[in-house]
Amino acid sequence: MVTGLAVSAALIVPWLVVHIAAVFFMPLSGVWLWLAPMIVAAQTVLSVGLFIVAHDGMHGSIAPFRPALNRGIARFCLLIYAGFSFEALAREHMRHHAKPGTADDPDYNFENPHSFVAWYYGFFRYYFGLKEFGILTAILAVYVFVIGAPVANLLLFWALPALLSSLQLFYFGTYQPHRPIDGVPFEDHHRARSVDLPPVLSLLTCFHFGYHLEHHHHPTEPWWRLPAVRRASLMAHNRKGHAT
Template sequence: MAAWGSTLWLLLHWQVDLKSVLIYLAVLLMMHLYTGLFITAHDAMHGVVAPGNKKLNTFIGTVTAGLFAYNYYGRLYPKHHQHHRHVATDQDPDYHGGNFFLWFLSFARQYITVWQILLMAGTYHLLQHWFPLENIILFWMLPAVLATFQLFYFGTYLPHRGEHEPGNRHRSGTQRRNHVWAFLSCYFFGYHYEHHDKPYLPWWKLYQEKDRLLKENERV
């Protein structure tokens, strides 16, 4: 939250020069930080942000979800646990058997509400009183949209598309071992089988579980 807030504050005051490559790197940085907000809210849904303190855990989850385009934690929570109980079935709100675009539209309908759009529109007009329009679009709006695609592609579409091997009780795939790419692409949630197998692990321990399972398979 601190990284997202401080970086956004600095970028909203930055002199935009569309010819500078730094602008586009800054957009990617904000996209990564937006994704981090949602991953924090996701971990709160599993009770691992503040273990032993349910109120603090829920508070952090609510704040981080809200900062990401006004997502409502109370709405996300039951849907996410429904996803874990009914992975890749008709009862899974995250799953769709169609192609990428149909799947994304189905995903968006599940999670994007009219209230979110209205709140984003209102905040957009309010921010124009203090910050340049191009800064608001580049560093507040665009990264949130890109992060939504990032989360969907790496955290839902890739892990759950297609058929899975018999015996794969989580109906989930996993990225090949590459911890740098796994972190940059989606905070290790490309290691998705590992997450479904041990949902009580925070995002920053998933790479350890990936290594453990690989060593275990090598011994077999």
């Protein structure tokens, strides 16, 4: 539990520091303007990590023996990420694990499984509805009219990283693992495959969520354990291949 809390804090705290500094105190002029793309890139990666922490919370992996603490951290991550509801996302995510890659899977585009654009558009509309839009609008109103955050900074350093990170999460954590490939069947009923990237790239792209078949086989393993789980899975597969 201590490791899970420490790893989560290592993503949440930097996100908060960058968020506060960039949104409230960074002038969009001079040398700071040249640094803006790097800050957006860093906050995009941290936003991916923020969502992955919340995802671990859906599986009870942040603080396994403290469910209230686990849910509290996950709720906080989703709120500051984009005003999402933990309960709603957790419910739908469990449906995804129950019937992956089928018409009953809320994360799967059964009508356009080969179209990234159509799939992402449907995915975005499904999870970001009127309720989420209302919550986020209320938060933004507080930022602008109560606290006095500059609108340009909000759009650049919060809205843009959230949108870019959603594309990154969707591409590496949903589309690539679950899209059908002609002539390449899925290994089992999880209808998922892992994105074959070395650990460093796997970390930067999606905090190892691209090791997706391993995640479906071991959903309670936290994101930082997935490389070890994948190594063990590949070794077992190789041993099985040699044995036959």
